[in-house]
Amino acid sequence: MHSPSRKKAIRAALELKLRRSKGTRLQDFFAELMTAIHGDKFLPIGSDYSRGDLKCDGLLLDPLTIFACYGPVNAGANATEAAMKTAISKVDTDFAGALRHWPKLKVWKFVHNYVEQLPAQIVQKILELCEQHSAIKIELFGKEQFENALFSLDAKAIEALVGDAATDEDFRALQPTVVLSVVESIMAAVDHRLVPDDTPVEVPRQKLHFNGLSAHSQDRIVKGMQNAVRVAKLVQDHQDPMLEGNLAGAFKAKYLDFKAQSLDPDDILFHLYEFAAGGGRTSAALDVSVWSLLAYLFEKCMIFEDKPVATRVA
Known part of the structure; x- marks a missing residue:
C-alpha cells in the first residue's frame, strides 16, 4: 500500500513523465509499463520505417488487443486547429489500419498523453467508431488509465518507470x-549576459492564481516555497x-522565450522544469531541488507575471 503522500508524489511524477513523452517516447514509456504488468503476453512493436508498423504500437495477446499511441507536443496543450485535425485523422487511420492488418482484433485502444481534459473532438470520434464497430471493444487509454496501471505495480517497478517520486517528507529534507x-x-550551459537581473519585488499574494497555473502546478510551487529561503541563502x-543576478537573468530569458511562443502557463512551467532538471532521469532529491529553485525564482518575481495581465499598462 502507498501512503497518501506517496500516491500524490507518484501522480506528480507521472504527469511530468507524460508531459515529457511526446512522439515515440510515449510509445516507449507505454511499452515499458505494459511489459511490467503483462510480461511476455505484451509485445512491444517497433516501427520499421521501410515497411511500417501495421498500425500497431503494441499488442496484447489475449484478448487480441492492438494499441495505437499518440503523444502530441506539450501533452496536447494549446493545440491548433490543424493539430486537432491531425489527431482526429490519426484515430481514424490507425483504427482502419489495425482492422485491416489484424482481422482477429478484439480490442483497440488509443493511447494518449493528454494531462488536461481530452479534446471533445477525439472523444466524439471514438464514440463514432464504437457505434460503427460494435463487435470490437474500442477504448481510450490516458492519464487515468496510466495511473491505475502504475499503482498496480510495486514501489521498485514504479520508480523504474517514472523515477523516484518526491514526497512531502522529501521536500522537508532539501x-x-x-x-x-x-x-x-544551469550556469555552465547558458550565456550569463542574456538578461540582467531586475530589482526584486515582493511577490503578490494572488500570483499563483492570476498566472493561470493549474492546481497541480500550484501545488508543486507551494511545495517548493517551503525551501525558497534556503535556496536564496x-x-x-x-x-x-x-550568481544570483545571472541565475535570475537566465531564467527570466527562458520564461520570456516560452511566453513569446504563446505556451500556456503550465507548459511554460514544465519547460522551465526541463531546463533546470536537464532532461535526465529524475530522482526525489533532484525533483525537490528543481521545484524549490523554481519556487525561489517565482517568489523573486523573475518568472511569471507579478501583476494580473488585465491591469498591466501597454
Whole structure:
C-alpha cells in the first residue's frame, strides 16, 4: 500500500513523465509499463520505417488487443486547429489500419498523453467508431488509465518507470549539494549576459492564481516555497558574487522565450522544469531541488507575471 503522500508524489511524477513523452517516447514509456504488468503476453512493436508498423504500437495477446499511441507536443496543450485535425485523422487511420492488418482484433485502444481534459473532438470520434464497430471493444487509454496501471505495480517497478517520486517528507529534507549542482549545471550551459537581473519585488499574494497555473502546478510551487529561503541563502552565499543576478537573468530569458511562443502557463512551467532538471532521469532529491529553485525564482518575481495581465499598462 502507498501512503497518501506517496500516491500524490507518484501522480506528480507521472504527469511530468507524460508531459515529457511526446512522439515515440510515449510509445516507449507505454511499452515499458505494459511489459511490467503483462510480461511476455505484451509485445512491444517497433516501427520499421521501410515497411511500417501495421498500425500497431503494441499488442496484447489475449484478448487480441492492438494499441495505437499518440503523444502530441506539450501533452496536447494549446493545440491548433490543424493539430486537432491531425489527431482526429490519426484515430481514424490507425483504427482502419489495425482492422485491416489484424482481422482477429478484439480490442483497440488509443493511447494518449493528454494531462488536461481530452479534446471533445477525439472523444466524439471514438464514440463514432464504437457505434460503427460494435463487435470490437474500442477504448481510450490516458492519464487515468496510466495511473491505475502504475499503482498496480510495486514501489521498485514504479520508480523504474517514472523515477523516484518526491514526497512531502522529501521536500522537508532539501539537499543543498543537489541544489548547488543543479544551479552550477544551469550556469555552465547558458550565456550569463542574456538578461540582467531586475530589482526584486515582493511577490503578490494572488500570483499563483492570476498566472493561470493549474492546481497541480500550484501545488508543486507551494511545495517548493517551503525551501525558497534556503535556496536564496545558498545562492546569495555562493563564492560567485554574480550568481544570483545571472541565475535570475537566465531564467527570466527562458520564461520570456516560452511566453513569446504563446505556451500556456503550465507548459511554460514544465519547460522551465526541463531546463533546470536537464532532461535526465529524475530522482526525489533532484525533483525537490528543481521545484524549490523554481519556487525561489517565482517568489523573486523573475518568472511569471507579478501583476494580473488585465491591469498591466501597454
